[in-house]
Amino acid sequence: MPPTLASLVHHSALKLTVRAGEERLDTPVRWAHASELADPVPYMEGGELLLITALKLDAEDPQAMRSYVKRLAGAGVVGLGFAVGVHYPDIPKALLDAATEANLPLIEVPRRTPFLAISKAVSAAIAEEQYRAVTAGFSAQRELTKQALSDGPEGLLLALAGQVDGWAALYDASGAVVATAPEWATRRAARLTADVERLRERPAPASSVVAGAEDRVELHSLGTGRRPRAALAVGTASTLGTAERYAVHSAIALLTLTTERSRSLHAAEQRIGAAVLRMLLAGEPDHARTVAGDLYGSLLDAPFRLVVAEVASASAARVRAGAAPGEGVESGAAAAQTAAPASASAAVLAVAADASGGGDPLAALVDVVDAAAARSGEALLVVPYGRRLVLLVVDGGAAARACAQYAAALEAERGAAGREATASGEEAELVMGLSAPAGPIAAATAYKQAEQALSVARRRGRALVEHEELAAGSVLPLLADDAVRAFADGLLRALREHDATGRGDLVASLRAWLSRHGQWDAAAADLGVHRHTLRYRMRRVEEILGRSLDDPDVRMELWLSLKATSTGSD
Numbered sequence: 001m002p003p004t005l006a007s008l009v010h011h012s013a014l015k016l017t018v019r020a021g022e023e024r025l026d027t028p029v030r031w032a033h034a035s036e037l038a039d040p041v042p043y044m045e046g047g048e049l050l051l052i053t054a055l056k057l058d059a060e061d062p063q064a065m066r067s068y069v070k071r072l073a074g075a076g077v078v079g080l081g082f083a084v085g086v087h088y089p090d091i092p093k094a095l096l097d098a099a100t101e102a103n104l105p106l107i108e109v110p111r112r113t114p115f116l117a118i119s120k121a122v123s124a125a126i127a128e129e130q131y132r133a134v135t136a137g138f139s140a141q142r143e144l145t146k147q148a149l150s151d152g153p154e155g156l157l158l159a160l161a162g163q164v165d166g167w168a169a170l171y172d173a174s175g176a177v178v179a180t181a182p183e184w185a186t187r188r189a190a191r192l193t194a195d196v197e198r199l200r201e202r203p204a205p206a207s208s209v210v211a212g213a214e215d216r217v218e219l220h221s222l223g224t225g226r227r228p229r230a231a232l233a234v235g236t237a238s239t240l241g242t243a244e245r246y247a248v249h250s251a252i253a254l255l256t257l258t259t260e261r262s263r264s265l266h267a268a269e270q271r272i273g274a275a276v277l278r279m280l281l282a283g284e285p286d287h288a289r290t291v292a293g294d295l296y297g298s299l300l301d302a303p304f305r306l307v308v309a310e311v312a313s314a315s316a317a318r319v320r321a322g323a324a325p326g327e328g329v330e331s332g333a334a335a336a337q338t339a340a341p342a343s344a345s346a347a348v349l350a351v352a353a354d355a356s357g358g359g360d361p362l363a364a365l366v367d368v369v370d371a372a373a374a375r376s377g378e379a380l381l382v383v384p385y386g387r388r389l390v391l392l393v394v395d396g397g398a399a400a401r402a403c404a405q406y407a408a409a410l411e412a413e414r415g416a417a418g419r420e421a422t423a424s425g426e427e428a429e430l431v432m433g434l435s436a437p438a439g440p441i442a443a444a445t446a447y448k449q450a451e452q453a454l455s456v457a458r459r460r461g462r463a464l465v466e467h468e469e470l471a472a473g474s475v476l477p478l479l480a481d482d483a484v485r486a487f488a489d490g491l492l493r494a495l496r497e498h499d500a501t502g503r504g505d506l507v508a509s510l511r512a513w514l515s516r517h518g519q520w521d522a523a524a525a526d527l528g529v530h531r532h533t534l535r536y537r538m539r540r541v542e543e544i545l546g547r548s549l550d551d552p553d554v555r556m557e558l559w560l561s562l563k564a565t566s567t568g569s570d
Contacts, residue, residue, distance in 0.1 A: 002028040003125030005049065005079050005105050011121055014113050016081070019091055021105030027078045032122040034115045039071065046076025049107075049122065051115045053086040054095070065098040073102050080104060081118065085111035130242065137246025144247065148254045156254060157181035163247040166215065166236035170255065171196045173229055174371040188215075189233055195219060196231045204228045218248070222256045230255065269295060273381045277390060281447055285440030299379045299392055303437040305400055307391040308450040311361055312431045312458050361430035362389050365406065369393070372402035390447075395437040407432060407464030414463075431457040432464040488561035494544045506544070507562075509537040514559045518549075 006025035009016045018025065030047030036055040037043075044050075050072060058064045072080065080099060082091050091108060099106035109118070140163045147155035157168040158181040169180040169189035175196045180186045195210050199219050206228070210217040215235040223229035232255055234240075234248055276296055279288035289300050366382055369391060373380035376398035383390045393399040410430060433454025438446035449467040457465035495506045509527060513534065516523040524531040538549060547554045 002030070002129050003122050004028055005107070007125065008049070008118065008121060009107065014118060014121060015110050016113070016118075017108040017110075019082075019096060019106045019108050020099040021079070021103050024078075024103060024105050027105070029078055029122055031126075032081075032115070032119045034119070038068075041071050041075040044072075044075040044077055048077055049079045049081055049118070050077050051081040051083070051109065051118060053083045054092070055087055057095075059088060059092040059095050062094040062097065065092075065094040066101065069095070069098040069102045069104055073104050078105065079107055081107045081109045081115075083109045083111065083113075083115070133242035133246065136243035137250070140243065140247035141250040144250050144254055148258065153255060153258055154179045154181065156251060156258075160234070160247060160251045161185075164234060164236050164240060164244045166234060168235070168251070169233040171231040171233070172371045172375055173200075173367055174375075175200065175231075176371070176375060178230070178375065185235065188235065192217060192219070192233055196233070199231055200228050220248070220252050222252065224256065270383065272296070274383045276381065277383050277385070277392070277443075280440055280443035283441075283444060285443070288440060288443075296379055296381050296392075299381060299394065300440045303395040303439060304392055304446075305395050305437055306435040306443070306446040306450045307393060307400075307403055307432055308385070308447070308454045309362060309365055309389045309391070309430060309432040310387065310454065310458075312429045312461075365389070365403075365430060365432075368406045369399045369402050372398040390450075400434075403432060403434065404464065407462075410463040430463060433457055434464060434466045436467045484560075484564050488564040491545075491557065491561045492565060495541065498540075498544060504537055504540065506537055506541055509534060510541055510558060511562050513538060514555060514562070518555075 004026050008014060008029065009018055009025060028047065029049050030045070032049045032051060033040075033044075034051040035043065036052060036057075038056050040050065057068065069080070082088075082095065084090055091106065096106060109115070140159075143163070144156050144159050147159040151158075153170055157170060157179055160168045161181045167180065167182060167185035167188065169185060169192075170178045171189075171193075172178050175193050177186065177189050177193075180189050192210060195208065196219060199206055199208055199221055202221070204221045204223050206221045208219045210219065215237060216239065217233055217235045218240070220232045220234075221228035221230075222232055232248075232252060234251075236244070240248065272291060272293075272295060276288045276292045279285070279291065285300070289297060292300055366389070370380060370382070373393075378394050378397050378399065380399050381392035383392075391399070391403070393403065414429070431454060433450040433452065433456070435446035435449040435453070438449075452470060453465040453467045456470060457463070492507065495510065498504065499506055505527075509523075509529075512526045513520075513523040516526065520531040520534055524534045527534065542549055549555060549558075
């Protein structure tokens, strides 16, 4: 506890006597200051014990003393020490009455007690309190470190809650509650998710205070990068003291160490991940499992899915034939950020699900998926592959679900903004392809599936396409491509020009004949013409196109061209 008026009065060497305001002696004293100014208020900060001899005061004027004492109380002065036997043999009645009326502690200082002795006593008490706080802080740091090493973040939170006589909670990068201590604080911590999200929008390190009806909560961001990796909440009944503040700062440092891996360690893990991916794609699952070890081994023990992601605006520039996994890898989140070209990095992707609060879409994807995997305790492999990003996720796991949920949030944001995904490169929009479940032996096949799904996602303007979707429905939507339409228009142009002269309906006849698999009678009946007429028209088609309808490849190309250019009027 800091020094109080009561502790000074009980100081045997000072011989002080209380003359007024006895009920307020428990008030802490921040400093002892001597001043003979008629109005010392401009020089007060609050919390001082003011020492006077009344050299320049009319201490016997009741009105002047009431005004003087009122100003002191208003400035936060906690007590008034009056030296008797200097200018006045005793405390003047006017000053005593004014102090009693204002309930301001008035302390009589005997002549043999110099003001310097009181100042030294206050200074010594403050220094002793600070020493106790620092000692308690170091003790708390040792205890927190011990708990962090033995029981991880959960043990650290429990020790911190005991140190501050309150509760503590840890949040991940997405704002979800990871751990709380004691357990009853889980519901309270969950109500602060919105406040944690707002804190994450500010550059680290950042902190804020949330005052509630039941407690006072301090929020602190954790991490050394631009975006916080986690957040710490500390709830107490009142403002933290010096010792408690030391404990909180120690917890912040320790949690930062446990949640923010070193750049060199992260780079080493990425190199291992890149090697594992290369071996899987090269058809060497046994070697990949050996290299994966405990770090990624659990991923290879169960079905997994491959996710290939890129930014649609520069997809052509990103595909580098023959690029090796992990080529040009940088450590940490910077690797995901530099995986996109400058034009994409400058674009801002603002969506509600963006854990980073806006920025490079690939880095935001890493944030979301990494947070989901960390919460569930599952392994996750993230490797820059050329200019793309490849993720190996547990089938049906939290990371796979996070990809799907993030893609849904992206598409909802794009729809709300009224934007359509294009290949023009003007918008930096994330696209992902997701493979079917696979094992280590089929990793190369899974990668091809993810690439195929990515191509369809890019073409359709989708944030995510699963490979299973490609086998469902019809192949016809895949024809919605300018290159396909151009080919179809060129192939059928001569027939349409012929029909435009009124010399026969070759396009409709060709459509009917192909739809009936070359059955003359059925196709002629559909057209309402004689089969010989239809035979003549098909010979004209062959003559105009210079191709034989007996060739199955020609029939396939003509049928797909008719479908690709169908307007409903052909």
